[in-house]
Amino acid sequence: MSVDMATSDPEDATRSRGTLLMKVPGRARPQKQALKEFNEAVTELRRRYEPAFWPLVVPEARDMFRWRVLLDCGCAQEVYTHGDDRFPDDRSYLDHMTDAQLPPGEFWCAATHASAPNPYREIVEWCDRKIIDFPADPEEPEYAMDPETWALIRHDGPHSSAFWRVKLECGHYGQVCTEIAWKPEDGPKLASRKRITEMRADFEESWSTDGDGAWPAEGPEREHLRKMLDLRWPRPAPDQDCYTCAHISRIVGYQRIGWLVRRTPPVPAPAPRIDRDKIAARLAAAEAEVERLKHQLSSVEN
Ligand SMILES: [Zn+2]
Ligand SMILES: [Zn+2]
Known part of the structure; x- marks a missing residue:
């Protein structure tokens, strides 16, 4: 479950909204269980933040709309949107590694999956x-x-x-x-050219003598190290490996569940225009009756 409601990206005109609506396999959790977990998460947020920040960071159960989302790792998860007129990929979710907001459409799956090396x-x-x-x-x-x-x-x-x-x-x-x-x-x-020549020789020697135990093993990490040697070992380095990229899932579909707190349909308000018409008609009838009575009275007096 994801309760963090920190941000929603502004309406992005380049993405068409709601295009991933589909039947997501599996069943939604019982509403009571969802509400219980939501309330526990809210209690935790209230504990973590000063009351002055609650209106900004603590969501209200009555505003929450439930969705099931399908991720590209094959898992289905439940998420909330603020109201039923937003879609699960309209908002952003938390990067559990850095606590930053993820780009829209990305989601940190709770399951553990085998992952490729960090790019x-x-x-x-x-x-x-x-x-x-x-x-x-x-x-x-x-x-x-x-x-x-x-x-x-x-x-x-x-x-x-x-x-x-x-x-x-x-x-x-x-x-x-x-x-x-x-x-x-x-x-x-940058390191001096002389130092780079020494470093390159040291690495190449350890890679050839240490065999399978050499660090880093043949693959993206060693390729990156060679690239840094070519660039004369810039410090700080211009890039780094991204753990989030290797572990993040993408939202590939979603299905509505319903409001977290069941809503009673509002009683339709009486249409004021019809009422005014009725009152105007009754007033006109009353005025006509008065006129009729006045006329009757005057004819009696005469
Ligand atoms: Zn997953
Ligand atoms: Zn990344």
């Missing part, structure tokens, strides 16, 4: 950053490193790094660590 995606936007402070590294090597390598990279005093939130070409978000002084307009730092 590499270009960074298209450096959004914002946070600075994180670290204490001095221990003297004993960490990460199973040999003492010489550890001595080269070890920080012997407290240090800080910038962690940037970046937008990738696929519309998903990632994180990149840089030095604090670095700004996007500085561009990446």
